[in-house]
Amino acid sequence: MQVPAPLDAMVQAIRRDADVISARQMGRALAEDLGFSRPDQALVATAISELARNIVVYADHGEIELTTLQQGDRQGIRIIARDHGPGIADLERALCDGFSTGNSLGLGLPGTRRIMDEFDIRSPPGEGVTIIAVKWQLR
Amino acid sequence: MREVISSSLSDSEGKPEFDQDLVDAMRWFDLSDHDRALTSELGDIADDVGERIIEAFYTHLLADETASRHFRDDAHIAQVKKGQMRYFRELINADLDSSYIADRRRIGSIHERTGVTPTLYIGAYAFYLNKLANVVLDRMEDDPAKAFSMVLSLFKIAHFDMALALETYADTREEAIKARERELSELPTPVLQLRPGLLLIPVVGTLDSYRARALTIQLLEGIQEHRARAVVLDITGVAAVDSAVANHLIQTMAAARLMGAQPVLTGLSAEVAQSLVKVGVTAEALSTAGDLQRGIELAEHLLGE
Known part of the structure; x- marks a missing residue:
């Protein structure tokens, strides 16, 4: 059984393309509520989209969890993408532009890392992939 | 359980x-x-x-x-x-x-x-x-x-x-x-002929890989049927554009090019364009125009009119 998410977190189970859209919309709405600029709302939505899409394509199912962070007087959005799929054998390569084991552009992970302020990826053998990414509000 | x-x-x-x-x-x-x-x-x-x-x-x-x-x-x-x-x-x-x-x-x-x-x-x-x-x-x-x-x-x-x-x-x-x-994903995407040689395809909804494949087929058939030399692909109505969707579009447009038609992509919002660039999707693979009207103008220009 999974560790439950903190109470203020929003979770979207990711199983198919429609869930990617739901997660993305959830993220955009949260970013809007927190007063992120429109371009930043789009960045958050895109990051969620990329991470959720990876879950559908590579892990079959997983979840996206969104939490609001507070640091001093600025707020941020933390995205956690979690799956229990086969994991990523070579994290370093997976973070390189253009590397893909699927038939894609290979921009999902490196692209997400570029558009977020913080990015951490873990894939211990046999435990799927957990990605934590944070976007802070511009001051 | x-x-x-x-x-x-x-x-x-x-x-x-x-x-x-x-x-x-x-x-x-x-x-x-x-x-x-x-x-x-x-x-x-x-x-x-x-x-x-x-x-x-x-x-x-x-x-x-x-x-x-x-x-x-x-x-x-x-x-x-x-x-x-x-x-x-x-x-x-x-x-x-x-x-x-x-x-x-x-x-x-x-x-x-x-x-x-x-x-x-x-x-x-x-x-x-x-x-x-x-x-x-x-x-x-x-x-x-x-x-x-x-x-x-x-x-x-x-x-x-x-x-x-x-x-x-x-x-x-x-x-x-x-x-x-x-x-929904099987809903046909209309292929509209604006004038001889010029097609407009408005894409609406979600562009998953199934739909992207169907779109590519429709586009290619449309090009063949109408002997099109330019195609405007308008994605104003696409709900979410990320690198996977961009990839589908790039491949669809490459296929159009192989069929001898110049593809033009329109309908990217400013925010989406910005995030795609940050993600790393480069514009070289896509010929784009700011809005539908400019897209059609560009396509006409490509047709040499």
Whole structure:
């Protein structure tokens, strides 16, 4: 059984393309509520989209969890993408532009890392992939 | 555990067999042979008062306007009552095996289809359990402790039943949603000829890989049919554009180019454009125009007009 998410977190189970859209919309709405600029709302939505899409394509199912962070007087959005799929054998390569084991552009992970302020990826053998990414509000 | 209850639906068509999922599910409900043995002892009482409880239940049910709407006539009521008697008898002493689960799920899906809401279903269940429990505690006055544990075991099995039914409700809905999604993704994308040699394709909705493939085929057929030399692909109506969608578009546009038509992409919003660039999608692979009008102008220019 999974560790439950903190109470203020929003979770979207990711199983198919429609869930990617739901997660993305959830993220955009949260970013809007927190007063992120429109371009930043789009960045958050895109990051969620990329991470959720990876879950559908590579892990079959997983979840996206969104939490609001507070640091001093600025707020941020933390995205956690979690799956229990086969994991990523070579994290370093997976973070390189253009590397893909699927038939894609290979921009999902490196692209997400570029558009977020913080990015951490873990894939211990046999435990799927957990990605934590944070976007802070511009001051 | 969750998988159990949901996956047994697909097994229901095939051979019922003893599986690990069922074992896990029963462990989750803390259900054991002991519970089964205890509730089986309720058989006599349940048979004895079963009919009366069901009669009382129907009085209760038919007094409720929403609930009574589910019944066409007396014959229908009689038929459903008979089914209910069987249902409750199985609750008391049927083997909790794969075929039991399959049967419960079948009933759940009938309920879902006929519009019996979870509230109605669980409410009916609660009514029966409440009445039966009272009778049991009454009749076993001399051994209340045993009566109580029998009732508790019965409640466990009833909850297991309700979980099965609710999983079925959710699965049935999910199937319906999936079917709708499939239908939507099969909606043809119109290929409009604006003038000889120039096509406009407005793409609306979600661009998943299935849909992208269909779009590519339609685009290529359109190019062939209309002998098009330029195509404007407008994605104003695409819900979400990320690198996967961009990839589909790039491939579709490359295919158009191979067919001898110049593709122009329009309808990217400023925010989407910015995030795509940050993600790393480069504009070289895509010829784009700011809006539809400029896209058409660009396409006309490409046509040499």
